[in-house]
Amino acid sequence: MMSLLKIISFVLLVGLGSCKQRSTVIKVDPKAVELNNTAMKLVNFLNNPDSSKKAILLLDEATKIDTNYFLGYYNKLMFYSQLKQYDKAIITINKLIQIRPYAHDLYLTGGILYEGIGDTVSSKQYFTKSLIICSNVLDTMSIKNRDYEMLVTNKATNLIMLGDQEKANQLLKKLYEGQSDEEIKNEILSMMNKNKKELLQHLFR
Numbered sequence: 001m002m003s004l005l006k007i008i009s010f011v012l013l014v015g016l017g018s019c020k021q022r023s024t025v026i027k028v029d030p031k032a033v034e035l036n037n038t039a040m041k042l043v044n045f046l047n048n049p050d051s052s053k054k055a056i057l058l059l060d061e062a063t064k065i066d067t068n069y070f071l072g073y074y075n076k077l078m079f080y081s082q083l084k085q086y087d088k089a090i091i092t093i094n095k096l097i098q099i100r101p102y103a104h105d106l107y108l109t110g111g112i113l114y115e116g117i118g119d120t121v122s123s124k125q126y127f128t129k130s131l132i133i134c135s136n137v138l139d140t141m142s143i144k145n146r147d148y149e150m151l152v153t154n155k156a157t158n159l160i161m162l163g164d165q166e167k168a169n170q171l172l173k174k175l176y177e178g179q180s181d182e183e184i185k186n187e188i189l190s191m192m193n194k195n196k197k198e199l200l201q202h203l204f205r
Helices: 004-014 030-045 049-065 070-082 086-099 104-116 120-138 148-161 165-177 182-191 196-204
Strands: none
Touching: 030 049, 030 070, 049 070, 070 086, 086 104, 104 120, 104 148, 104 196, 120 148, 148 165, 148 182, 148 196, 165 182
């Protein structure tokens, strides 16, 4: 069975680009923030279905108060995963995309989720959209930019998912050779020379 927590961790490891896309601070209703914080205390009891359901109720209330509360929706994903409610996870990722339509990592996560439920038509659309955004940003980005490695890694992931393993490996090899952080190097290495099926197995096992 697929693990949404693992998918989220994978995307976070290479960088959560969507959280870096805002140039201005968006004010969130304090009550919504309070409800979110209360829900997140239940992460310690994630293995308890009742705790996950309670957390979702709190986050539902938070997103009712502030319908554009990105973090409230994003945090629902882990609880839906624990309850194996993947259909609701997809609805949530689409709401997140509605809030931040240029967040390449959200399309990447959405594509992986659709792959997990066997909807390869939708997944291809999401991977393609994520790839376009990544490529457009990289075309004008300096390699010294702190987001450069994250964008290249996500671009390579999309290429693998779309069947262009050769081009993906070229990007990953270059990124690996210029990387000094051992943890990131190991993650890049774990992706190299993997086709779509192998990478999905890595995420869903």
